[in-house]
Amino acid sequence: MTVLSDPDRATVWRILMERAECPGTVVKADFRAAVNATDDWIEANSAAFNSALPQPYRGAASTGQKAALLAAIALKKYGRDI
C-alpha cells in the first residue's frame, strides 16, 4: 500500500470538518497535518496490524474487510457509532 493521494487526503480533511470533527481551536492547516500524520501512521503500521490478526481470518479477509474491522473497533472503542 501507499499513503493516500493528496486529493484523497483533502477529501478526508474536508468531510471531517463538515462533520465538526475538527476542534474549534484548531486551524485548517493544523488539522490537515493531523490527517496526513494519521495516514502516514497507518501506512507505517499496516504490516504490524496484519500480523496481529489471527488465522484463519488473516488469510481469508480482504484488505478492505481488515480496514473496516480496524475502523469499527476504533470508533466503538471511543464511543462513536460504527
Next chain:
Amino acid sequence: MATTRVQFAARQAAPVAGETFPEFKQAGSTITVQSCSFDATGTEAVQFVLPYVPAYGSGNVTVKILWYADTASSGDVVWGASLACLTPDTDTQDIETDAWATETTATDSHLGTTVQRLHVATVTASNLDSITTGDYLALRIRRKGADGSDTMSGDAQMTGVVMEWSDT
C-alpha cells in the same frame, strides 16, 4: 452628507453562474437563523441583486458581511466582494454576459470565546464598475476557502450583507 445603506438577508442569496453555491442552513433554538454555509476548502459564491441603486454620490462601497463560525473558535476567513453595475437605457452591455469588476478581499478573524458568535467582515470595494444612482447592481460574495490566508476550519455561515456608500 449621509450614508446610504442597503441590506440583504441570506435567504435572498442566488447562485452565481459557473460557481459553487453554498448550502443553505436554518438553525436556532429560539430565534431562527438562516445562513449560507461557505466551505473551508474551496471557493463558494452567492449573488444578491439590487434592481435600483439608491442615492449614490461618490467614493468606495463598503460591504459588510455578517457571519459566524459553524464549528471553529479560531482562525481567519477570507471574504471577497465584487460588483457589476448596468445603467438602464444607457449601457449597451448585454446583461447576460456582463462581467464582475475586480474582486476585493478582506480577512476577518474569529474573535474566540464562543464558537457561533456573530462577526462582521468589512470589504472596501474600490472597483465600482461605474456605479451610479438608478443602476441595476449585482453583488457577488465569496469565501476564498483555498486561499492561504483562510485558516478557519469548518464552515463560515453568512447571515446577511449590508452595503454602504456616501450619497454626496
